[in-house]
Amino acid sequence: MREVAVVGVGMSPFVAETTQSLREQTYRAGRAALDDAGLAFPQVQAVYMGYLWEPTMTGIRFLKELGLTGVHAQHVQNASATGAGAMLEAVRAVAGGHADVAMAIGFDDMNKIAGAGLSKNSAEGVILPAAFFALWAKQRQLDYGTTSETLARIAAKNWNNGALNPMAQRRPTSPITFEQILGSRMVADPLTSMMSAAVGQGAAAVIVTTPELARKYHPGRPTVLVKAAKMRTETMTEGHVFAGPVVGPQQMTRDTAQDAYEQAGLGPEDLDLVQVHDAFPIEELVYYELLGICPDGEGDKLVLEGATELGGRIPFSTDGGLIGRGHPGGPTGLAQIWETTLQLRGEAGARQVADPQVGLCHMVGGGSVCVIHILQRAD
Amino acid sequence: MTTTDREPLNPEQLVLHDDGAALLGSRCPQCGLSYFPRRWECAVDQTPVEDIELSRTGVLRVATYVSVPSYGKNVLDAEGYGVGEVDLPEGVRVQSVLGGEPTSWVPGTPMRLTVHPVDELEDGRLLVTHQFAPKQG
Numbered sequence A: 001m002r003e004v005a006v007v008g009v010g011m012s013p014f015v016a017e018t019t020q021s022l023r024e025q026t027y028r029a030g031r032a033a034l035d036d037a038g039l040a041f042p043q044v045q046a047v048y049m050g051y052l053w054e055p056t057m058t059g060i061r062f063l064k065e066l067g068l069t070g071v072h073a074q075h076v077q078n079a080s081a082t083g084a085g086a087m088l089e090a091v092r093a094v095a096g097g098h099a100d101v102a103m104a105i106g107f108d109d110m111n112k113i114a115g116a117g118l119s120k121n122s123a124e125g126v127i128l129p130a131a132f133f134a135l136w137a138k139q140r141q142l143d144y145g146t147t148s149e150t151l152a153r154i155a156a157k158n159w160n161n162g163a164l165n166p167m168a169q170r171r172p173t174s175p176i177t178f179e180q181i182l183g184s185r186m187v188a189d190p191l192t193s194m195m196s197a198a199v200g201q202g203a204a205a206v207i208v209t210t211p212e213l214a215r216k217y218h219p220g221r222p223t224v225l226v227k228a229a230k231m232r233t234e235t236m237t238e239g240h241v242f243a244g245p246v247v248g249p250q251q252m253t254r255d256t257a258q259d260a261y262e263q264a265g266l267g268p269e270d271l272d273l274v275q276v277h278d279a280f281p282i283e284e285l286v287y288y289e290l291l292g293i294c295p296d297g298e299g300d301k302l303v304l305e306g307a308t309e310l311g312g313r314i315p316f317s318t319d320g321g322l323i324g325r326g327h328p329g330g331p332t333g334l335a336q337i338w339e340t341t342l343q344l345r346g347e348a349g350a351r352q353v354a355d356p357q358v359g360l361c362h363m364v365g366g367g368s369v370c371v372i373h374i375l376q377r378a379d
Numbered sequence B: 001m002t003t004t005d006r007e008p009l010n011p012e013q014l015v016l017h018d019d020g021a022a023l024l025g026s027r028c029p030q031c032g033l034s035y036f037p038r039r040w041e042c043a044v045d046q047t048p049v050e051d052i053e054l055s056r057t058g059v060l061r062v063a064t065y066v067s068v069p070s071y072g073k074n075v076l077d078a079e080g081y082g083v084g085e086v087d088l089p090e091g092v093r094v095q096s097v098l099g100g101e102p103t104s105w106v107p108g109t110p111m112r113l114t115v116h117p118v119d120e121l122e123d124g125r126l127l128v129t130h131q132f133a134p135k136q137g
């Protein structure tokens, strides 16, 4: 297996709505990643395109806007983890020697989820993500006494991180307080509307290559190595739910993280920043523990200490996460790579973490799957 | 209401008897694990499984009250609805819409399988799906 580096990242802003077509947003994200990489599209030897809510063939059609080069191109689909899955395939293409330069590109409009073929009756028995994660929150209250205030503090943090990210969907002009989060409309007890992921559209792209080529294209810029790219599906657990769950057992994240730490030769103590699938703050809270940042049951303490805020010991969702930056679907996991790459290069502007060396990106996707990447700066 | 008035929305998961509804599951003869919904092989040891009807009662593990419409619906039928997880004696955990009063959805509460209508067929019969409600008495 060859070493792999991120050489280019690009995004089109995540927004609630826009007059710009998804085709144009996708083109602009791909163009931005190529420009950031200092590469021309004919140098890209493999493309992995992720989306959920557009018709079949859409990715290949959009790709024509970057050029007709005959390039190897595949659609990748894995629910919320679609973009992360596209990234993982691009990394594997380079690691396996099948391509020297590979692109992962994702686009979507989550507002189209309602038209995704769920009729009134076929949807019966399928519970909403909000209801599903509300059950996680209720269970957590029983197990550890987690309060709504803790959940609201995580959501407020991510809203306020989003304010510092020009690509974020939610960019509040004044600081959001946990009281505002608590006071917003109840969706599924104890989760409120301001605790929910921002639903919108956008596009993101990442280009990976070998560290040698990355240094050749960008001498003097810190190289961002992909130290781990791992994915898992579910394993059997006690009380395993087969019908209806949005994602599977929490153990899936713990196991995937273990795989990723092993591959990277790093541990949770080495991480300087983390992006997770924070569709709701209860997720971020349990991922603190499942990723090994703290012992089980002590995640609430991290929140109250401010450890996961920008400037804290281990900042989470530095770009706003799904709550602040947004969650269109296909591009979401690639936005995490965009953020982590900028942070490791020291190019994250107002939300820059102090001198980070290692960042982890985590996504889960319904069905379900977990994808984790660990990126490390190498000067 | 008799079984002839109603039709299960998903006959692969739910059967309607004269004395009540039951969920259709599977049991592995090798390791004893039970499953809902039905499957062909055990997920752990790949042994062919046997069809069973699951217990009609269980215990509420956790519950929430949802204030937004479910998939495929643009409006709420009522103010909101309950969703929870019920543990059956076979070791099977089922996610389900909840019936009864929201104040009764306390973890540990004994629950009984019931059905609720989701649609009406052209001949007037009701299409029903499963839910759990607190067991009376």
Ligand SMILES: [Zn+2]
Binding pocket: B028, B029, B030, B031, B032, B033, B042, B043, B044, B045, B046, B047
């Ligand atoms: Zn078995």
